[in-house]
Structure formats: structure tokens, C-alpha cells
Amino acid sequence: APNPFIQDPGKPIANTRKATIETQPRTVYFSDSAVGYILTENRYSQPRSDLYIRLRTPLAASSPEASIMSDLLADTLNEYFNSLSYEAALAGVGFSAQSSQSGMTLQFSGYHNSLTLLVDSVLRALPIPLIDEPTWTRLRQLKAQQLARVQAQRPSSRLFDEVTAELMPFAYAQSELNDAFTAIDRSTFHQYQKAFFSGVHAEMFLHGPVSRSEGEELLASWANMLPLDDNTPVVEVATNAWPGDRIRSYAYAHPDQAASVLYIDQRTDPGSRILNQLAGNLIEAPFYTRLRTEKQLGYITFATAFPLYNTPILTGAVQSPTANPDELAAAIQQEFDSFVDMVKSMPNEQFESQRLSLLDQLLNPPSTQSELSNAIWSAIGLRRPFSDRMMQAQTLEAITQEQFVEYLKQRIQNPVVLKAFRAAD
Structure with missing residues (x-):
């Protein structure tokens, strides 16, 4: 079958502006649970777009277990969309998912005409099917290796991890993450997978060769494909003052x-x-x-x-x-x-x-x-x-x-x- 993502990338764009350190996007509010930012690209001459979608939920890092499962969920998404990502890459467009303390970021970049198709394909597939046993075993093994590498890190690096864990409410010490990891099995992760996609807030940023109205239309269509829920509690990442002994x-x-x-x-x-x-x-x-x-x-x-x-x-x-x-x-x-x-x-x-x-x-x-x-x-x-x-x-x-x-x-x-x-x- 022909690769659906291979589209005419379009002509180079006239760069009518210069990027400055004050370049700012326009903000568009779609609902209480979705906000978008749009920047028309006319600075670098390429018909390319960058799109970021952050799915925000308190489930992302409400506990050491949640923090680990959030990482595993990002790995699961990348794994699930692997063959799609390969086809997309041949058309000059890419996708990746990364977890963060406030949720999950879906990042797309590449030729605009191919990118819009890729975004549609990914968002339509959410929530992805529950992870199967072989994939779970492999991803869990990779996570175990990653945790072991951190465990073997230099003491000077480990001290900075301790600082992050102390100052940030949604960051956890290595010992907490290790303990949490041992308790996570596939059925626990299945519950997390379902809960994560049951309701989120979304932030979206599109930087591409689109007018403000075109950008707004695209973001609105993508917002409609997300499991948005105005009742999901707002999660804000923060740092606290240093607690206790100095x-x-x-x-x-x-x-x-x-x-x-x-x-x-x-x-x-x-x-x-x-x-x-x-x-x-x-x-x-x-x-x-x-x-x-x-x-x-x-x-x-x-x-x-x-x-x-x-x-x-x-x-x-x-x-x-x-x-x-x-x-x-x-x-x-x-x-x-x-x-x-x-x-x-x-x-x-x-x-x-x-x-x-x-x-x-x-x-x-x-x-x-x-x-x-x-x-x-x-x-x-x-x-x-x-x-x-x-x-x-x-x-x-x-x-x-x-x-x-x-x-x-x-x-x-x-x-x-x-x-x-x-x-x-």
C-alpha cells in the first residue's frame, strides 16, 4: 500500500519576519480544559510545523508508582506507534511521546501537510489498546535497567536527584522509585492506562505555515479528539522551600x-x-x-x-x-x-x-x-x-x-x- 504520509511538502515560504527573543504566539481558549497557542511560521522559509500537545493530569506523578507508570505509558505509546512513526519518518515527519511531572507530551514535527495526517492518525488511536504480555515484559525490563543505571550513578549526580526530590512535590527519590517499581504489575498498569485516558486537560502549541484562523481550526479539531474533562483537577508543577535540616x-x-x-x-x-x-x-x-x-x-x-x-x-x-x-x-x-x-x-x-x-x-x-x-x-x-x-x-x-x-x-x-x-x- 502507498505510504499515506507522503504528501507534496509544498513550496518554500517567503520569510517575511525575523525571529526575535520577543516572538510570541497567540493564545486561544477552547474550553476550561483546553488551551492552544498558535505561531504563524514565516521566519525560516520551510513549510514545516512543530506541534506539541501536553495531556495534563494529576495521575502523572501523584505518587512514585504513578511517576513510574507515566514513564512506562510514554514508552508504551512510542512502542505502539512505532510502525506508524517509521512510515511518517519516510515522509519527513516525526512523533514521540514523553512523560513529565504534569502529564504526557505528544510531539510532532516535520512537513506540515504530512504532519496533519500523522496527528489525526495518532489522536484517533487514543486511548491505545491495553498493553499485551510480551510488550509489557520487554518495557518493564528496559525500565528496570534504567533504574539500575541511575542506582549506579556517581554520588555527585545522586545528590542532585535528592535535591530535586526534596524541592519538587512531584519528583521522587531513587529509593522511593525503586520500591514502587517492584510493586507494579501488568494489571496495575492496565488500570493506570485506563485511568490516564479517562480525562485530561490539554495544552497545545502549533508553530507552522498556517494563519491564525487555520491554526485555530486545526487545534480545535485535535482538541475534539482528546479525552478532555473540565472536572479533572488542574495540576501545576511547582517547587517548595527546602524542608527541614539543611x-x-x-x-x-x-x-x-x-x-x-x-x-x-x-x-x-x-x-x-x-x-x-x-x-x-x-x-x-x-x-x-x-x-x-x-x-x-x-x-x-x-x-x-x-x-x-x-x-x-x-x-x-x-x-x-x-x-x-x-x-x-x-x-x-x-x-x-x-x-x-x-x-x-x-x-x-x-x-x-x-x-x-x-x-x-x-x-x-x-x-x-x-x-x-x-x-x-x-x-x-x-x-x-x-x-x-x-x-x-x-x-x-x-x-x-x-x-x-x-x-x-x-x-x-x-x-x-x-x-x-x-x-x-
Whole structure:
């Protein structure tokens, strides 16, 4: 039979616009349980589309068991649509499903005329049949291997997993996931599969060669194919403040030991996130030089800044086969304690060079269609304003070295100290 997805891809589109860091989609509300975002593609000349559909449900990560079954459900969808995906790939269009803390994302990308057919085919097939025994056995085995790999991860990585589990209500520690996994059998998963597709909220984003009205029509038709339910409770991913003890010790079955010191900012606004990033960029090299090159404390040594969801985290970590975690934690702490003075005394050109370099990265617009699509979809998922990068840039443009030193004095306080000891045999 001929491949139904092979369509005339259409002519290149005149690129009448330039992508900027302020490029924003239009928002369309279809119902209490479905919202769509549409961006007309006329920037990159290709008759291609990116479509993201997130099915949101509290079932996604309400417990360690649910979190694992959500992963397995994404694997099941990818497996089920495997042959369809192969035919679609030959026509220049792709599909994948990924689980997240708020649900499941269905992602489609490729030539627009083929993509619309693929979306129709996938959504019509939902909910897919309950998983059979051979597929279940194989996917469960793959999940077991994945969990075992995480279990064998470096202690420095494991400590970051602990942070995520502590700060995010829908994230779970490795030990919880391992325990949950053993209790999941095929009939439990069948119940989950049925429950997941019994009612969801949906967020959709289409970035393609369509007018606003055409995009709205397409999204409305796809929304009608989804198991939407206005009564499904709204699930919002979030981060909490660090609970309880700020110094904690863990024991892992690994020959190395590690420590991590983290400064967790409660402010999640764009300005706080970009200043956190600047702090990370400024401490990264001296931290490595002191603790790795000069003191040779551990072969894995780094300082970095990142947002966990929207929560700014500034951290340093060292992993070592010889040094004790208490010694590592003290050395890391010392570097951060002297960080304010280091920034205060650094030549202004050095500070400016880092500030302008970060500003340059921010102001660089996406260079491909998929990059722009990803940036917008990410902002939707993180509940950030579409002007987020612009707001970050404004903060960075205005900050002086003196002001940044004052910011650091407030920021470098009240750390969380995590230590990974070698588990007793």
C-alpha cells in the first residue's frame, strides 16, 4: 500500500519576519480544559510545523508508582506507534511521546501537510489498546535497567536527584522509585492506562505555515479528539522551600564520596534567575582552579548555576575517591564564603566581560524553527511570560558590579549542605 504520509511538502515560504527573543504566539481558549497557542511560521522559509500537545493530569506523578507508570505509558505509546512513526519518518515527519511531572507530551514535527495526517492518525488511536504480555515484559525490563543505571550513578549526580526530590512535590527519590517499581504489575498498569485516558486537560502549541484562523481550526479539531474533562483537577508543577535540616548525609554503594553545597533562592522572577546564572558563570573557573587544580580534592569538581523549574540554584560539588565528605563540604563552603570579596575585587573589565557575554547569549534569537518552537513550548510549560528573556536582558543590562556584590551578599546565605558517604558493605 502507498505510504499515506507522503504528501507534496509544498513550496518554500517567503520569510517575511525575523525571529526575535520577543516572538510570541497567540493564545486561544477552547474550553476550561483546553488551551492552544498558535505561531504563524514565516521566519525560516520551510513549510514545516512543530506541534506539541501536553495531556495534563494529576495521575502523572501523584505518587512514585504513578511517576513510574507515566514513564512506562510514554514508552508504551512510542512502542505502539512505532510502525506508524517509521512510515511518517519516510515522509519527513516525526512523533514521540514523553512523560513529565504534569502529564504526557505528544510531539510532532516535520512537513506540515504530512504532519496533519500523522496527528489525526495518532489522536484517533487514543486511548491505545491495553498493553499485551510480551510488550509489557520487554518495557518493564528496559525500565528496570534504567533504574539500575541511575542506582549506579556517581554520588555527585545522586545528590542532585535528592535535591530535586526534596524541592519538587512531584519528583521522587531513587529509593522511593525503586520500591514502587517492584510493586507494579501488568494489571496495575492496565488500570493506570485506563485511568490516564479517562480525562485530561490539554495544552497545545502549533508553530507552522498556517494563519491564525487555520491554526485555530486545526487545534480545535485535535482538541475534539482528546479525552478532555473540565472536572479533572488542574495540576501545576511547582517547587517548595527546602524542608527541614539543611545539612544532610546519604550513603551510596559507590567507591567515591561527595559533597554539594547549594544556595537555593526563593525568588523565581526572570531577574533573579539571570543574576543567579551570572553568579554561576563568575565562580565556575576559580572554583575549579582552587579545588581541582590546586587542592586536587576530587576528579569531579564543578560550580554551576541552574533553575530547577523556576527556582534559581547556585551550587558547588566535589566527588573524590579519597577525601572525606566533611572535608569536601568545608572546602566548597570556603570558596563560596570568599566569593563576594572575589567579585568585589575583580577588575571591572572582567566583570563586564562576563556580564556582556551572558547578555549576548540572551539577546541571540533562535536560529532555527525548532529552536524557536522549543523555547516557546518550554516557556509555556514553565509558566514563564513569553517576554521572559527580554526581562532577563533588562536586569542584566542595568546591573553594575557594585549592585551585583550587594546581590551576592544576600544570595550567599543559608546553604544546604549534602554529603554522600560510602555505604558500609
